[in-house]
Amino acid sequence: MYTQDPNQGQHQAPQYGNQGPQNGGDMGQMGGGQQQQNQNQNQNFFKSEQADMMMNYGLQQGGAIFKQQQEKYMPGISGFWSSLKVYFAVNNQYVVKKLKMVLYPFGVKRATDWGRKPAEDGGYDQSTDTRSKWALPKDDTCAPDLYIPLMSFVTYILLFGFITGMHEDNEDPLIVSTQFSPDLLIQTVWRCMIVQLVEVAVIMLGLSTINGSLSTLDVVSYTGYKYVGLCAGVCTRIFGSTINTLFLLYTSGMLAYFFLKSMVAIVPPGDASTAVTSMPRHWVLLGLSGIQFVVAVGLGWF
Numbered sequence: 001m002y003t004q005d006p007n008q009g010q011h012q013a014p015q016y017g018n019q020g021p022q023n024g025g026d027m028g029q030m031g032g033g034q035q036q037q038n039q040n041q042n043q044n045f046f047k048s049e050q051a052d053m054m055m056n057y058g059l060q061q062g063g064a065i066f067k068q069q070q071e072k073y074m075p076g077i078s079g080f081w082s083s084l085k086v087y088f089a090v091n092n093q094y095v096v097k098k099l100k101m102v103l104y105p106f107g108v109k110r111a112t113d114w115g116r117k118p119a120e121d122g123g124y125d126q127s128t129d130t131r132s133k134w135a136l137p138k139d140d141t142c143a144p145d146l147y148i149p150l151m152s153f154v155t156y157i158l159l160f161g162f163i164t165g166m167h168e169d170n171e172d173p174l175i176v177s178t179q180f181s182p183d184l185l186i187q188t189v190w191r192c193m194i195v196q197l198v199e200v201a202v203i204m205l206g207l208s209t210i211n212g213s214l215s216t217l218d219v220v221s222y223t224g225y226k227y228v229g230l231c232a233g234v235c236t237r238i239f240g241s242t243i244n245t246l247f248l249l250y251t252s253g254m255l256a257y258f259f260l261k262s263m264v265a266i267v268p269p270g271d272a273s274t275a276v277t278s279m280p281r282h283w284v285l286l287g288l289s290g291i292q293f294v295v296a297v298g299l300g301w302f
Contacts (some may be wrong), residue, residue, distance in 0.1 A: 253293060
């Protein structure tokens with residue numbers, strides 16, 4: 001009789017079981033090689049010239065769309081930026097002369113020296129900017145700028161915080177007695193900005209009563225020169241209240257005189273011939289100069 005070997009199935013089962021992992025390993029190895037090949041192809045694509053051309057094209061199209069939208073929704077930004085750059089066209093010679101004029105305006109002897117130079121006399125490049133009437137600040141000391149007001153404003157804030165921190169416990173009424181903190185600098189910045197805005201609005205309103213043609217940036221520039229004297233006034237606090245008060249009155253008076261002479265040269269009597277008010281021109285300009293004196297003294301006492 002035929003009898004089946006009981007160990008035959010036990011010997012064959014492991015043979016089939018060992019073939020499965022071998023086939024699976026081959027499939028995994030083939031899949032891993034295909035994935036590595038795809039990754040190499042992707043890397044080669046991003047490094048190819050075609051990818052660079054596509055990236056440059058995308059950047060160009062994005063820049064063109066942004067410029068188109070900017071011109072559509074913000075048409076005045078480019079013109080304002082061009083006008084703003086004019087006020088920062090300064091050099092070292094201009095800065096030195098302007099500081100002398102602000103701190104000691106009596107040094108300008110002739111009245112004609114307060115007038116601004118036309119563009120053709122100052123070498124103004126009329127083809128590269130919208131403002132073609134007056135010369136650049138670097139070519140005309142009497143031209144208003146925003147470089148000195150901005151730098152003096154930042155310097156004043158830093159000096160104010162430094163001097164205040166040095167004299168926290170000082171009983172001098174001219175020196176802030178509160179404890180120094182970063183919030184004090186923020187409060188000082190806001191106080192100066194609010195005063196500046198109100199001052200510019202009042203001056204623009206006063207000039208409109210005598211038909212004085214002056215741009216807002218010009219007014220911001222002329223009213224910003226007060227920080228030059230305030231910087232020097234803050235430094236004199238270390239010498240005591242008496243010297244500080246005298247120096248503050250001096251710089252404020254020089255600022256008012258500088259503003260008056262500048263306005264007289266910029267707003268000639270002919271501009272007030274068709275004024276909407278009967279108020280004399282010299283009284284309006286004198287009152288605006290007095291505002292400069294009061295504002296400078298007020299900020300200097302804080």
